[in-house]
Amino acid sequence: MNIHSIKLSIISMPLKAPFSSHLETVTEREAIIVEVTGKDGFQGYGEGVAFSSPWYTEETVNTSYHMLKDYLIPLLKQSPAQHPLEVIDRFSVFRRNHMAKAALETALWDLHAKRQNVTLSNLLGSNASEIPAGVVVATSSLPEAIKQTENYLAEGYTRVKIKISPENDLVYVPELRKRFPSLVLMADANSAYSLEDIDRLKALDEYNLLMIEQPLAFDDIVDHSVVQRELTTPICLDESIVTFDDARKAVQLGSCKVINIKIGRVGGLATAKRIHDFCKEKGIPVWCGGMIEFGISRAHNIALASLPGFTIPGDISGSNRYWDEDIIDPEVKVKNGYISIPKESGIGFQINKERMKKVTIHEEIFLF
Ligand code: OSB
Ligand code: MG
Missing domain, CATH: 3.20.20.120 (Enolase-like C-terminal domain)
Structure with missing residues (x-):
């Protein structure tokens, strides 16, 4: 998909009020933001939704980050996909880790939609x-x-x-x-x-x-x-x-x-x-x-x-x-x-760069 680079950012933000179930009370939310930049300058965004600890599924922010950095991004670099539909098959050589996979796959869908100038919907x-x-x-x-x-x-x-x-x-x-x-x-x-x-x-x-x-x-x-x-x-x-x-x-x-x-x-x-x-x-x-x-x-x-x-x-x-x-x-x-449903191409929302800067606690860029 002609990728130039992928940026991973870990962000952290307090919830307005605690979210309580019998499993866990969440007061602070961390997430991984995936930004894929194409050689043509188009950018696609995905969000890793694993929590900080493995209370809902076995994945966490850190396990997702590890999967993205050490396995999924290198795999995509090594065997480029032509279409986002191909990605899930590529990723199937690694078991589970669905939230890590989805973080990157969804960014590629956004990128693809923007290139086609259509909404993701x-x-x-x-x-x-x-x-x-x-x-x-x-x-x-x-x-x-x-x-x-x-x-x-x-x-x-x-x-x-x-x-x-x-x-x-x-x-x-x-x-x-x-x-x-x-x-x-x-x-x-x-x-x-x-x-x-x-x-x-x-x-x-x-x-x-x-x-x-x-x-x-x-x-x-x-x-x-x-x-x-x-x-x-x-x-x-x-x-x-x-x-x-x-x-x-x-x-x-x-x-x-x-x-x-x-x-x-x-x-x-x-x-x-x-x-x-x-x-x-x-x-x-x-x-x-x-x-x-x-x-x-x-x-x-x-x-x-x-x-x-x-x-x-x-x-x-x-x-x-x-x-x-x-x-x-x-x-x-x-x-x-x-x-x-927004009418702009891809996910249809812009990234609030100022807000991102304020809530980012770690970032890393991987060149293709
Ligand atoms: O079980 O649906 C769930 C939130 C975190 C983890 C699991 C669940 C939920 C919710 C959805 O209930 C909350 C929301 O995003 O508004
Ligand atoms: Mg549920």
Whole structure:
């Protein structure tokens, strides 16, 4: 793809408020920004979404950095790709490390779209002009959850996700349902339950949840099919779907009725789109998951979520959900519950260079 150089930057920014699930409380977010510069001067951007510690998946900022610097960038240099679709195949000689792979692959998609002078959304096959927004309430205090829900509804969000575990579920869900009877509400368990909790999960059927996300183990597909048969509420898989074949097996086994697609978790836009296409054909609705991300990943999510199979609002919120000031210009904004898809080529947002400078804690350039 005629690459001149790749710059890796590690950035760090405090969240406006702590993000708490039963697994972890995030107060500061680090991420890797990948900037690919072509010999023609075009630039593409990707964002590595692994966290500082391996609480959500096994990757971290440091393992992603190591993979990019010592394996993925040298591999791309050694065997250049002609098209971003080829990249995932090249990378398959290295196992897993999906978030590291996606950071670089998504930057190449942005670069390619800019060279073609099309939006990334158009390049992926969409001509939508906006996507519905969704927001996650993740706090360990119920009064705070109620207050945040009220505030987000006032900001125009129409779909709210809360984090649940056996410690809070039968308090949070009934209370929020009572206060917001017609709210499109869903719950994410991040693997807080086991098969023995089946009665607890069944009790949630009463509250008209849009879905329950990832109740069982992060690497399970089989036991989820047992739970799905017992529940009327649709189960959505997040952590369990890291490859195209995981999605195929989960659908085949009836382990879920909905899939959350995260570009980083599945190793890039090519696989994300492939899972979307398969689910669309099978009549399985999908939505785009979030990673408490900065603007570059948010922009890639917006392009992906513009595809027609994304029939459920995802965890795509405005930049101001987490950040005092994002690293893109303009920031992602939610109006009347929708985010408009930018019309400029590629991801359609500029990098806010001044903001980047302020939040960068490390950078390195690799010449091709
Ligand atoms: O399980 O969906 C998840 C954030 C970090 C790690 C895992 C998850 C989440 C979210 C999305 O719930 C939050 C967001 O980006 O708004
Ligand atoms: Mg989740």
